[in-house]
Amino acid sequence: MSKFVYSFGGGKADGKAQMKELLGGKGANLAEMANLGIPVPAGFTITTDVCMYYYQHGKKYPAELEQQVKLAVSKMERIMGAKFGDVENPLLVSVRSGARSSMPGMMETVLNVGLTSKTIKGVIKKTQNERFAYDAYRRLIMMYSDVVMEKAAGIEPKEGKGIRMQLEHEMAAMKREHGYTQDTDLTSEDLKKLVEIFKEKVQEVLGKSFPDDPIKQLWGGIGAVFQSWNGRRAISYRRIEGIPDEWGTAVTVQAMVFGNMGDSSATGVAFTRNPATGENKFYGEWLINAQGEDVVAGIRTPAPLNESTKNEQNKHMASLEKAMTKTYKELDKIRINLEKHYRDMLDIEFTIQEGRLWMLQCRVGKRTGTAALNMAMDMVKERLISDKEAVMRLSPNQMDELLHPIIDPAAEGKTNPIAKGLPAGPGGACGQIVFSANDAVEWAKQGKKVLLVREETNPEDVEGMRAAQGILTGRGGMTSHAALVARGWGKCCIVGCGKLDIDVRSKTMKADGTEYREGDFLTLNGTRGYVYAGELAMISASENPRFVQFMKYVDKYRTLKVRTNADTPEDAQKALDFGAQGIGLFRTEHMFYGKNSEAPLFCLRKMIVSNTEEERRRSLDELYPYVKRDIKATLEVMNGLPVTIRLLDPPLHEFVPQETEKRAELAASIGISLEELQKRADSLHETNPMMGHRGVRLGVTYPEITEMQVRAIFEASVELIKEGKKIYPEIMVPVVCTLKELDNQKLLVNKVHKEVCDKYQVKTIKYMYGTMIEIPRAALTAGKIAETAEFFSYGTNDLTQMGFGFSRDDIGGFVPAYVEKKILPADPFQILDQEGIGELIQIGIERGRGSRPGLKVGICGEHGGEPSSVGFCHRVGMDYVSCSPYRVPIARLAASQAAIKSSKAKGPTKQKTKRKK
Numbered sequence: 069m070s071k072f073v074y075s076f077g078g079g080k081a082d083g084k085a086q087m088k089e090l091l092g093g094k095g096a097n098l099a100e101m102a103n104l105g106i107p108v109p110a111g112f113t114i115t116t117d118v119c120m121y122y123y124q125h126g127k128k129y130p131a132e133l134e135q136q137v138k139l140a141v142s143k144m145e146r147i148m149g150a151k152f153g154d155v156e157n158p159l160l161v162s163v164r165s166g167a168r169s170s171m172p173g174m175m176e177t178v179l180n181v182g183l184t185s186k187t188i189k190g191v192i193k194k195t196q197n198e199r200f201a202y203d204a205y206r207r208l209i210m211m212y213s214d215v216v217m218e219k220a221a222g223i224e225p226k227e228g229k230g231i232r233m234q235l236e237h238e239m240a241a242m243k244r245e246h247g248y249t250q251d252t253d254l255t256s257e258d259l260k261k262l263v264e265i266f267k268e269k270v271q272e273v274l275g276k277s278f279p280d281d282p283i284k285q286l287w288g289g290i291g292a293v294f295q296s297w298n299g300r301r302a303i304s305y306r307r308i309e310g311i312p313d314e315w316g317t318a319v320t321v322q323a324m325v326f327g328n329m330g331d332s333s334a335t336g337v338a339f340t341r342n343p344a345t346g347e348n349k350f351y352g353e354w355l356i357n358a359q360g361e362d363v364v365a366g367i368r369t370p371a372p373l374n375e376s377t378k379n380e381q382n383k384h385m386a387s388l389e390k391a392m393t394k395t396y397k398e399l400d401k402i403r404i405n406l407e408k409h410y411r412d413m414l415d416i417e418f419t420i421q422e423g424r425l426w427m428l429q430c431r432v433g434k435r436t437g438t439a440a441l442n443m444a445m446d447m448v449k450e451r452l453i454s455d456k457e458a459v460m461r462l463s464p465n466q467m468d469e470l471l472h473p474i475i476d477p478a479a480e481g482k483t484n485p486i487a488k489g490l491p492a493g494p495g496g497a498c499g500q501i502v503f504s505a506n507d508a509v510e511w512a513k514q515g516k517k518v519l520l521v522r523e524e525t526n527p528e529d530v531e532g533m534r535a536a537q538g539i540l541t542g543r544g545g546m547t548s549h550a551a552l553v554a555r556g557w558g559k560c561c562i563v564g565c566g567k568l569d570i571d572v573r574s575k576t577m578k579a580d581g582t583e584y585r586e587g588d589f590l591t592l593n594g595t596r597g598y599v600y601a602g603e604l605a606m607i608s609a610s611e612n613p614r615f616v617q618f619m620k621y622v623d624k625y626r627t628l629k630v631r632t633n634a635d636t637p638e639d640a641q642k643a644l645d646f647g648a649q650g651i652g653l654f655r656t657e658h659m660f661y662g663k664n665s666e667a668p669l670f671c672l673r674k675m676i677v678s679n680t681e682e683e684r685r686r687s688l689d690e691l692y693p694y695v696k697r698d699i700k701a702t703l704e705v706m707n708g709l710p711v712t713i714r715l716l717d718p719p720l721h722e723f724v725p726q727e728t729e730k731r732a733e734l735a736a737s738i739g740i741s742l743e744e745l746q747k748r749a750d751s752l753h754e755t756n757p758m759m760g761h762r763g764v765r766l767g768v769t770y771p772e773i774t775e776m777q778v779r780a781i782f783e784a785s786v787e788l789i790k791e792g793k794k795i796y797p798e799i800m801v802p803v804v805c806t807l808k809e810l811d812n813q814k815l816l817v818n819k820v821h822k823e824v825c826d827k828y829q830v831k832t833i834k835y836m837y838g839t840m841i842e843i844p845r846a847a848l849t850a851g852k853i854a855e856t857a858e859f860f861s862y863g864t865n866d867l868t869q870m871g872f873g874f875s876r877d878d879i880g881g882f883v884p885a886y887v888e889k890k891i892l893p894a895d896p897f898q899i900l901d902q903e904g905i906g907e908l909i910q911i912g913i914e915r916g917r918g919s920r921p922g923l924k925v926g927i928c929g930e931h932g933g934e935p936s937s938v939g940f941c942h943r944v945g946m947d948y949v950s951c952s953p954y955r956v957p958i959a960r961l962a963a964s965q966a967a968i969k970s971s972k973a974k975g976p977t978k979q980k981t982k983r984k985k
């Protein structure tokens with residue numbers, strides 16, 4: 069016979085903490101506490117299997133359930149010394165939900181089950197407190213009629229006409245009639261009357277009498293909890309949190325204990341350490357003479373648990389430590405035992421009934437990034453956890469939080485966003501809005517903090533983006549230019565905020581009907597993609613000295629290398645500071661945007677509009693010193709580490725100036741008329757530039773462009789080598805789809821290599837020659853491509869674009885809908901599609917290494933810094949991931965966690981065992 073019911077209480081339990089899948093978090097942890105001898109009111113948990121059975125069998129239970137529940141009820145009765153439904157000595161129970169992972173407030177609970185017109189007499193006799201008994205009864209009717217008789221029965225009342233609301237009105241009317249202001253003013257006589265009024269109202273509204281049979285109430289409660297698994301709130305929460313529908317909820321039935329039985333009773337919630345800072349101090353809140361819900365509901369201001377955690381708001385209130393010293397000490401002891409046992413910070417709920425302490429719940433507590441780091445490091449020191457466990461305690465998202473200033477969560481909680489977009493660059497930013505890059509630069513020069521608001525960004529906005537605190541755009545996806553640049557700088561950025569009506573000309577934007585003008589303050593939460601009106605307080609995620617030590621632990625277990633995508637010496641240095649082990653992508657074209665780009669950009673433009681090879685070579689000669697200078701500066705910073713330099717990639721027409729004035733200047737510099745220049749510029753126009761004349765195709769059609777770049781790489785390298793530096797350049801060819809392209813370019817590389825060696829009188833300059841794999845055909849023909857390529861770097865931005873056939877700059881119009889409708893699990897430009905694009909990657913690695921066993925493989929698309937994608941890269945055997953500087957620590961952590969998970973960690977324990985063998 070299957071076991072559907074697990075009992076706990078009296079120092080033992082059928083279940084344990086590891087059985088969360090079956091018993092839900094609440095049930096499993098109650099069982100664990102009971103096993104530890106911690107005082108928990110006795111009870112039992114009905115498994116999540118029953119929930120699944122219930123839904124698969126037209127809302128019926130397995131045949132054995134009734135008998136098993138009966139037995140569990142008697143066990144609970146024996147332990148608690150009271151009987152469910154007994155007139156003399158009644159036991160009351162709570163019926164609670166509990167899924168595998170906590171879904172706070174999303175499902176239902178019924179308290180005081182078992183109170184009837186008969187059992188109430190026993191409660192009065194036992195407690196000698198008639199008022200308490202009738203208060204509990206009216207609470208039961210309110211909760212039960214709402215949760216069981218209305219919601220679970222599928223009744224959908226009109227707004228404001230729900231039974232709970234109607235009962236609230238009755239209670240309010242009675243209070244008005246007597247001139248009471250508080251619920252506690254109601255006397256026992258009033259409550260007695262109210263219970264009758266409530267019962268009549270239930271009959272009138274729902275057409276059914278309130279059940280006066282304890283067993284009927286119990287089963288009603290159980291059914292309602294199972295039903296609430298598919299309630300609207302629970303379903304949407306599951307969608308947001310990615311909790312599978314198949315998990316189901318367990319139901320825990322537990323003897324009631326009461327914190328509202330007078331001044332020797334109380335209730336509270338606490339964390340075994342401070343969840344915001346991680347400080348090792350017992351931290352929590354309590355209320356005298358109250359029920360559990362009162363603490364969280366915010367009706368009464370709770371008091372601090374102890375003296376050392378008092379704050380400005382609650383310093384005048386009595387702590388539990390002072391008011392009930394003995395009980396506090398007992399609770400503190402439980403806290404220490406629980407932490408020792410779970411080896412983690414816990415969130416606990418307790419009730420004190422007439423001086424006796426009961427634990428109602430414990431679970432691993434949620435915490436901020438700072439707290440997660442501090443706790444992990446403290447716990448290693450306290451020898452509670454190993455350094456390997458510490459690595460697993462900080463989620464990559466929490467690390468992200470540690471690296472950027474953020475909006476003060478307290479301030480954010482008090483307001484609502486005016487718009488939502490894609491969270492492209494994490495952290496928070498606050499400033500005055502401006503609508504042009506120039507204004508951003510000008511205002512910033514005057515010492516103002518600005519947010520750059522644009523319909524979309526283009527390369528010419530880069531200076532403004534640099535000057536702004538944050539960036540907000542109406543269009544674009546996660547890999548749009550704005551997003552890429554912002555992430556690279558660790559700048560807060562929200563893109564694709566489609567609901568914003570941005571008018572650059574009038575320097576205004578509208579959100580939700582409200583107009584915002586230039587100079588108005590906005591605040592961005594780039595981690596969530598939320599835009600707020602006004603100035604919200606920011607908190608600086610100050611560098612924790614423990615961070616460095618934590619990262620040492622991280623690196624100890626990591627096997628995947630982490631490089632960075634950087635195009636300037638400053639970014640390269642930043643990435644080095646964050647622990648980058650090389651550059652995985654130096655995008656040559658970025659030297660034509662931003663600071664000091666005017667002169668090289670002008671040469672590039674001249675080259676682009678050249679009509680003959682001769683003209684082109686002339687402008688390439690002019691451009692050469694700039695390219696060499698920039699490459700050399702970055703190579704120098706990365707002294708001793710590999711640097712992958714990618715040859716020019718984007719379609720050339722992107723760089724052609726749009727303004728007439730600039731076009732005229734360009735025309736004059738090459739001695740042609742403006743009309744002629746217009747003609748040449750127009751001829752560069754492409755319908756599908758992303759699939760047009762870009763990448764290696766430029767090098768094939770204009771070999772001199774490749775030659776110039778390769779020469780710059782070799783000359784920069786050899787000069788640095790001569791200065792005693794260790795330089796490892798890797799030449800990378802983009803947008804390759806066939807081996808022949810790579811071979812074609814290799815001839816040029818060989819030729820220039822020889823010329824530079826001769827010029828500098830060196831035998832050779834060590835380098836590697838490889839390719840991006842960013843076109844599906846390249847992945848499929850990787851075996852051939854690897855005959856020439858010494859390394860592969862997966863360009864998953866383009867590989868996703870070409871694999872899905874989704875233009876990466878135009879996904880705003882449909883990908884959000886795809887995600888909402890569950891056609892896609894996530895935006896594939898943010899989180900690598902392991903199923904499809906992942907298979908292309910795997911095929912490429914397999915075939916590539918098939919023909920070149922030592923083939924070095926990395927990734928340099930945006931996914932290289934996304935934790936789940938980094939895990940994938942580890943599993944498929946890549947050598948490195950490469951991501952923007954601020955993502956480097958996150959990628960290191962994700963790589964380490966992936967290694968620990970797949971137990972391929974190269975930790976000392978493992979090495980020791982190996983040696984012994």
Ligand code: PEP
Nearest residue numbers: 842863864865866928929
């Ligand atoms: C890519 O396609 O993944 C890549 C890194 O190149 P880019 O984003 O510059 O096209």
Ligand code: MG
Nearest residue numbers: 842863865866
């Ligand atoms: Mg690409």
